[in-house]
Amino acid sequence: xxxxxxxxxxxxxxxxxxxxxxxxxxxxxxxxxxxxxxxxxxxxxxxxxxxxxxxxxxxxxxxxxxxxxxxxxxxxxxxxxxxxxxxxxxxxxxxxxxxxxxxxxxxxxxxxxxxxxxxxxxxxxxxxxxxxxxxxxxxxxxxxxxxxxxxxxxxxxxxxxxxxxxxxxxxxxxxxxxxxxxxxxxxxxxxxxxxxxxxxxxxxxxxxxxxxxxxxxxxxxxxxxxxxxxxxxxxxxxxxxxxxxxxxxxxxxxxxxxxxxxxxxxxxxxxxxxxxxxxxxxxxxxxxxxxxxxxxxxxxxxxxxxxxxxxxxxxxxxxxxxxxxxxxxxxxxxxxxxxxxxxxxxxxxxxxxxxxxxxxxxxxxxxxxxxxxxxxxxxxxxxxxxxxxxxxxxxxxxxxxxxxxxxxxxxxxxxxxxxxxxxxxxxxxxxxxxxxxxxxxxxxxxxxxxxxxxxxxxxxxx
Ligand code: AMP
Ligand code: GLY
Numbered sequence: 001x002x003x004x005x006x007x008x009x010x011x012x013x014x015x016x017x018x019x020x021x022x023x024x025x026x027x028x029x030x031x032x033x034x035x036x037x038x039x040x041x042x043x044x045x046x047x048x049x050x051x052x053x054x055x056x057x058x059x060x061x062x063x064x065x066x067x068x069x070x071x072x073x074x075x076x077x078x079x080x081x082x083x084x085x086x087x088x089x090x091x092x093x094x095x096x097x098x099x100x101x102x103x104x105x106x107x108x109x110x111x112x113x114x115x116x117x118x119x120x121x122x123x124x125x126x127x128x129x130x131x132x133x134x135x136x137x138x139x140x141x142x143x144x145x146x147x148x149x150x151x152x153x154x155x156x157x158x159x160x161x162x163x164x165x166x167x168x169x170x171x172x173x174x175x176x177x178x179x180x181x182x183x184x185x186x187x188x189x190x191x192x193x194x195x196x197x198x199x200x201x202x203x204x205x206x207x208x209x210x211x212x213x214x215x216x217x218x219x220x221x222x223x224x225x226x227x228x229x230x231x232x233x234x235x236x237x238x239x240x241x242x243x244x245x246x247x248x249x250x251x252x253x254x255x256x257x258x259x260x261x262x263x264x265x266x267x268x269x270x271x272x273x274x275x276x277x278x279x280x281x282x283x284x285x286x287x288x289x290x291x292x293x294x295x296x297x298x299x300x301x302x303x304x305x306x307x308x309x310x311x312x313x314x315x316x317x318x319x320x321x322x323x324x325x326x327x328x329x330x331x332x333x334x335x336x337x338x339x340x341x342x343x344x345x346x347x348x349x350x351x352x353x354x355x356x357x358x359x360x361x362x363x364x365x366x367x368x369x370x371x372x373x374x375x376x377x378x379x380x381x382x383x384x385x386x387x388x389x390x391x392x393x394x395x396x397x398x399x400x401x402x403x404x405x406x407x408x409x410x411x412x413x414x415x416x417x418x419x420x421x422x423x424x425x426x427x428x429x430x431x432x433x434x435x436x437x438x439x440x441x442x443x444x445x446x447x448x449x450x451x452x453x454x455x456x457x458x459x460x461x462x
Contacts, residue, residue, distance in 0.1 A: 024048050024066060027322050030075045030095065031086025034348075034381040034403040035307035039084060039321075040068045041377065042314040047322040050078055056394050057380025075099060082107065082326050085283075088304050089164060092118035096283075106282070107329040109303050113274060113281040117303040120200045121162045127298055130273035132266050134298045137202035146183045149201050150176065156204030161186055163195030168355050170241050172204055207292040209299070210254050211247070211309045214267045214287065215324070217333035218280040221271065223263050225316055225339040226254040227309040228440070233355065235435045242355045243400060246436030248345045248411055249312040253291065262289060266298050282329055311379050311405045312344035345414040345437045346405040347422045351382070352429025354399035358382070362396045362427040363389065369424035370404060375414070376421040379403040396427055412441040 026048040029039050032055045040049045044062035051058050054070025061067050083099050085108035094111035116123045121139040140146035157179040161169030169192055171182045186196035213224040227249040233239035266287050274281050286302035316339045327333045351358035371378045382398015404422045408414030415437045
């Protein structure tokens with residue numbers, strides 16, 4: 001495994017990553033969702049894994065013989081050779097900085113880099129500074145000015161909270177009146193509290209979307225396999241935006257050439273602009289992209305692995321993930337990530353009322369039957385062990401409860417397996433989309449840019 005003790009601006013000297021004599025390396029994953037479950041399982045191929053706080057599905061042993069344990073302890077109190085931080089809120093809050101200050105090897109940006117996700121206004125400013133193509137935008141704290149700008153744009157219209165909103169602070173609408181009402185609701189503080197005190201108003205773009213996760217060791221970049229996420233709650237892209245209702249990988253219309261173009265045009269200039277500000281970014285940059293007839297444009301950057309994209313990208317990783325993330329963390333990225341030819345599809349099972357007010361506390365049935373479907377992994381997210389009732393019963397404890405990932409020879413094959421497993425799981429009010437990855441199984445048609453349209457993208461309105 002590679003190591004580097006080189007001094008990096010803004011990060012300080014890096015501890016080394018090397019398997020200790022006589023024992024396996026230990027990786028600590030921070031978080032409790034489906035993304036962290038997937039990280040733990042794939043890291044567990046080559047390392048011992050501790051997850052804090054974890055969830056009821058995470059603990060166990062991997063087929064490779066490593067142990068995954070959950071502990072309810074602050075990351076600062078855990079001994080591990082590498083720390084991988086999942087959720088954006090912890091990164092924005094400076095957890096990576098605090099762990100680095102303790103001399104720990106950390107995958108994830110410090111607070112300065114995490115501001116890219118903590119403030120959409122900052123992210124858009126950085127994109128403009130770096131010359132990265134993105135939707136035209138304005139940032140406003142005053143509703144009159146925000147609405148005046150709105151009227152200079154042709155629809156669809158987009159209104160975003162500046163601060164963190166768990167993927168739920170974005171309105172895309174074909175109705176000017178709805179966009180105006182949303183500006184009022186967000187800026188009044190009623191809809192999102194402090195996170196909505198400023199809004200980003202931007203032009204609506206049209207085209208197929210993809211999520212590209214790019215590892216960055218501060219300077220060098222390495223793209224992971226592209227994925228496509230389904231953000232709307234209901235079939236055929238209806239209903240409110242969510243954290244993501246499903247995903248698949250690979251994506252036929254994002255071939256290797258397109259990946260290189262996206263890294264060159266969208267990610268590399270941003271990293272250079274961050275470095276120019278003295279920000280050494282070590283972690284993953286998640287580019288949310290739209291392939292418009294005017295070329296690829298960035299919708300957003302996130303500073304952590306996507307959820308549920310991670311649940312389809314990492315199971316396809318063909319290598320030692322712990323060593324790869326350690327290279328990134330120590331500023332010594334040399335590995336070129338390789339992926340299995342298999343396709344992966346993840347279908348999210350959500351609670352009734354998600355995303356506004358998810359109902360919780362329902363007993364989940366069928367977990368064993370779902371996991372028994374060939375090629376399937378059941379990733380836990382919003383689950384808990386029941387406080388009363390049958391011993392060991394698992395209950396719903398959040399909006400997105402489970403992610404059912406299946407690997408298959410093709411997207412269609414993986415999709416069938418994922419849905420077969422998903423249909424085994426039951427609780428009152430369970431909700432899932434029925435069209436995850438469906439667009440990837442039909443023959444696409446070329447669009448004006450030469451990029452192949454994923455289809456099934458319906459009129460944008462809420
Ligand atoms: P974001 O959190 O900024 O990625 O936005 C969530 C989702 O809203 C994206 O995945 C898109 O589906 C949609 N969206 C965001 N910005 C735009 C835009 N400028 N034009 C069209 N759709 C958008
Ligand atoms: N799946 C969208 C996100 O992780 O933000």
